[in-house]
Amino acid sequence: MATTASSRSVATIERAGAVLFLFAEAPGTLGITEISRALDISKAVVHRIVTTLATQGLIQSDPATQRYALGPGVLQLASAYLDKLDVRSLALASMHRLTEATNETTTLSVLSGGRRVYVDQVTPQREVKMSVQVASSFPLHAGASSKAFFAYLRDDEIEAIIRDTPLESMTSTTIVAKDELRSELRRIKEQGFAVSFGERQEGAASVAAPVLDRMHRPTAVISVCGPLERFKPNIAHAAALLVTATNEISARMGAVVAPRP
Numbered sequence: 001m002a003t004t005a006s007s008r009s010v011a012t013i014e015r016a017g018a019v020l021f022l023f024a025e026a027p028g029t030l031g032i033t034e035i036s037r038a039l040d041i042s043k044a045v046v047h048r049i050v051t052t053l054a055t056q057g058l059i060q061s062d063p064a065t066q067r068y069a070l071g072p073g074v075l076q077l078a079s080a081y082l083d084k085l086d087v088r089s090l091a092l093a094s095m096h097r098l099t100e101a102t103n104e105t106t107t108l109s110v111l112s113g114g115r116r117v118y119v120d121q122v123t124p125q126r127e128v129k130m131s132v133q134v135a136s137s138f139p140l141h142a143g144a145s146s147k148a149f150f151a152y153l154r155d156d157e158i159e160a161i162i163r164d165t166p167l168e169s170m171t172s173t174t175i176v177a178k179d180e181l182r183s184e185l186r187r188i189k190e191q192g193f194a195v196s197f198g199e200r201q202e203g204a205a206s207v208a209a210p211v212l213d214r215m216h217r218p219t220a221v222i223s224v225c226g227p228l229e230r231f232k233p234n235i236a237h238a239a240a241l242l243v244t245a246t247n248e249i250s251a252r253m254g255a256v257v258a259p260r261p
Contacts, residue, residue, distance in 0.1 A: 020053070116145055139165065223242075
């Protein structure tokens with residue numbers, strides 16, 4: 001009986017997690033019926049889960065519409081998670097300096113579940129600027145930040161991803177040919193940074209470089225990005241500033257980074 005009760009508890013936790021992730025992916029509010037259909041869970045079970053999550057502030061309801069959305073408790077959890085990312089604390093001052101020097105947006109990404117995830121950004125004080133959605137994730141073959149991670153993985157990891165992961169086009173300039181991608185990753189590692197001109201998002205340009213740990217593994221990636229036409233002529237200048245910044249952070253993470261000529 002104890003085993004059965006334990007199994008039910010685990011199943012309930014898994015379902016509650018599925019409900020929270022469904023809200024994270026939804027563009028707006030959700031109703032009980034929508035959640036039930038999306039997750040193939042009975043309405044009664046969904047109602048119990050949502051009610052329990054609401055008592056913790058993880059879900060909030062609109063009494064007028066009887067629909068639900070993520071609650072402020074999620075922000076508390078996210079903030080606690082982000083605060084425990086040492087690399088985020090180390091990178092934040094450099095990110096502000098990069099944005100001040102380039103007058104463009106600086107972002108910070110980490111790896112999660114084989115994908116790249118934005119965890120922070122610093123935006124400039126100008127009317128037209130790039131902005132990213134923190135916590136959004138992307139594949140490793142498209143965009144400067146993703147490629148900067150990809151290039152610094154072990155060779156066997158790179159080959160496994162190229163072999164087993166569909167290289168889908170996100171824009172007309174996304175690299176999807178395997179040999180071309182291999183060459184691009186080698187070039188990135190040789191020069192120390194990655195560049196993208198509309199590979200992940202049309203009309204956007206970015207330059208990105210990794211933050212390495214003491215094992216020379218990519219623990220994070222910092223990018224500077226802006227509108228393509230405005231930022232493209234300034235990519236080389238931004239790349240030089242960026243590599244200097246990431247090398248300094250990498251050294252503080254324990255990496256031995258050789259100076260580039």
